[in-house]
Amino acid sequence: MVHLKAPYVSGFLAFREVPFLVELVQRLQEKEPGFMPQVLLVDGNGVLHQRGFGVACHLGVLTDLPCVGVAKKLLQVDGLENNSLHKEKIMLLQAGGDTFPLMGNSGTVLGMALKSHEHSTNPLYVSVGHRVSLEVAVRLTHHCCRFRIPEPIRQADIRSRDYIRRTLGHPGSPAQRQERSQKEQRPKVCPKDGPGAPADQGRPPEDYGRDSSTDLKDPQPGFQEQQKDQQLERTEHHEDSDL
């Protein structure tokens, strides 16, 4: 479990999360080198990014491991938009494994939209992170997809949520749900310091420190490092009111 203190800033996700992930990879290398992954699937973008260097690139460079960025929503950069034309292209994806390139206004192919599963309607957005070609990234992602979300990422999501529920007793508890439903009745946007502001809002970002005690014990065979990364990420998010 780690505690994130830095605020989430769109486009700067890597600066918030990559230090923890790198540390995790390094600790795995030291303690369980046999479980070091050959490639990392990252729940985020690679070169499909405002500055062409997303969290997958960041992590790949710092760990020198091949990295693939897999996003569930389109990051709207370089003229890419989730507009009607984009939706038309999605409609044209027929079978699992079908793709179309994500070409920005600059003429660069930043990634591929991938229909990961026969029955999924929304594609995944695959982009190169580090030391991997786009074609290989897409094929690898597709072959990891039992359902829409690649299995390593999906399992990380499921297991981390489960861990949080078991250890912290939220956010799936009935009390939390009730609290959430009550929150929905407040105005969509609260003024800062307004009466509706949650207690932990407005925390200053200067305390960039961390106290991590991520547990690398009991690695499961066949369980990718990325899953632990994901677990870590999710845990952080909950600890600190999300990104």
Next chain:
DNA sequence: AAGACGGGCCTGATAAGAGG
């Protein structure tokens, strides 16, 4: 019945626009 999917709403920081 259980598990998976996807739409819609949430957060938090920021920018832009409106109005006083």
Next chain:
DNA sequence: CCTCTTATCAGGCCCGTCTT
């Protein structure tokens, strides 16, 4: 100029619907 409101962004979460 200042304050307030609204919109935007990525990613998390819930819950209704669908599939097995």
